[in-house]
Amino acid sequence: MEIITLSEAEINPELDAAIRKSLCLVFPDGISTFSKTRAWHGSVSSWTHCIENKGAVIAHLGVVDRSVLIGEKILRIAGIQGVIVLPEYRKKGLSDHLLAAAMNEAQRRGFDFGLLFCLPALEKVYARCGWHCLSQRNIIRVDDDGTEKPLPQKNIAMEYPLQLNTFPEGDIHLQGNDW
Numbered sequence: 001m002e003i004i005t006l007s008e009a010e011i012n013p014e015l016d017a018a019i020r021k022s023l024c025l026v027f028p029d030g031i032s033t034f035s036k037t038r039a040w041h042g043s044v045s046s047w048t049h050c051i052e053n054k055g056a057v058i059a060h061l062g063v064v065d066r067s068v069l070i071g072e073k074i075l076r077i078a079g080i081q082g083v084i085v086l087p088e089y090r091k092k093g094l095s096d097h098l099l100a101a102a103m104n105e106a107q108r109r110g111f112d113f114g115l116l117f118c119l120p121a122l123e124k125v126y127a128r129c130g131w132h133c134l135s136q137r138n139i140i141r142v143d144d145d146g147t148e149k150p151l152p153q154k155n156i157a158m159e160y161p162l163q164l165n166t167f168p169e170g171d172i173h174l175q176g177n178d179w
Helices: 012-026 028-034 094-108 120-127
Strands: 003-007 045-054 058-068 073-085 112-118 138-141 148-150 158-162
Touching: 003 094, 003 158, 012 028, 012 045, 012 058, 012 073, 045 094, 073 094, 094 112, 112 120, 120 158
Parallel strands: 073 112
Antiparallel strands: 003 045, 045 058, 058 073, 112 158, 138 148
């Protein structure tokens, strides 16, 4: 199975619908969003990686291009969103291949780090691909109405070194909503 890499502008309506259908299957709590858009909290991917089989998107991830304030530094972050593998295709390494493709592309594009948010139960999936759990720190997002809020407590943050090797200390201000 081949990984397809497309910029947001290259995604046609049929592929968009197929991705959204798969997102709804994997994230039933997000159906109200994913039935209309792939942009979680309005954060649109700059590019997308997906794997199709017989017209269905069986694995997907999007990458958000965001400048994030970490401590006193603004860094260019490749934010990973919408990582899915349909249940019947799991345990075949598809997410590993998607994450590697995404971080290779982010490296090529000059991003400082990859950053993602996940439930603690998924930490091992990302850790095996070279992602590191960030120490406890304040992570601030900006809600749709402009209100600054902390990242929900249920989520952990993980980073992946690209142009820089050591993730800076300090609070993280996402300069927008989470993805």
